[in-house]
Amino acid sequence: MKLYGLAFIITSVATVLVQSTLYRFIADDLFQDCTEETQFGGFKDFVELKDVDYIFDDEGLHVNGSFTVVWDVTLNDHIMMYAELRKAVRYTWQSTPLSVQITDFCKDMSNPDSYIYEFWSKHLFPEDFKCFNKGSTYRHNPFTIKLEAEALVNLEGRYKVVVKYLKGLNDGICAELVGDIIRV
Secondary structure, three states: OHHHHHHHHHHHHHHHHHHOEEEEEEEOOOOEEOOOOOOOEOHHHOEEOOOEEEEEEOOEEEEEEEEEEOOOOOOOOOOEEEEEEEEEEOOEEEEEEEEEEEOOHHHHHOOOOOHHHHHOHHHEOHHHOOOOOOOOEEEEEEEEEOOEEEEOOOOOEEEEEEEEEEOOOOOEEEEEEEEEEEEO
16 A cells, blocks of 8 residues: 555655746846835945946856946945745736745855855955955856746736845845746
8 A cells, every 4th residue: 555655655746746847037128216215225236237238138148247236235244135926917016935035145256055155156266255345346257147047826917026125224236127937
């Protein structure tokens, strides 16, 4: 009898794995200032992108060049990051269960298991590998961020990713990336 139970569990797991679908986020443009959280600075208050080339295509976001931090932040500040996916529903943006909170951004920059390292800091020139500091320039080796994920539920629709960098409760940056999630 136990063997039949194990076979049922294996079959159930295999069925779920087969039913997952690949989805891709296609952004309208690069980050813009948050429309709902106006108490924080916007993207232009965070970094200057005059020396960065970026292209969105079917492969993801291609980044090459450097950016300079213009946010009034020092190496001693404790930086937190929060990112949330919101879905457009009847002319409003509703929260989804998909979010990430990073309580120590600077520490996670060097952690190979962190999202920050995987998506960004591993592409930095070694001599530029430091936490945010006003006036610091971050040079990158060319890289691509794949904006894809597998899911068991339908994710198609209009979404935005809201990203906040916080130092303290009232000082921060809020930017959003608006686009569509499509089934691949």
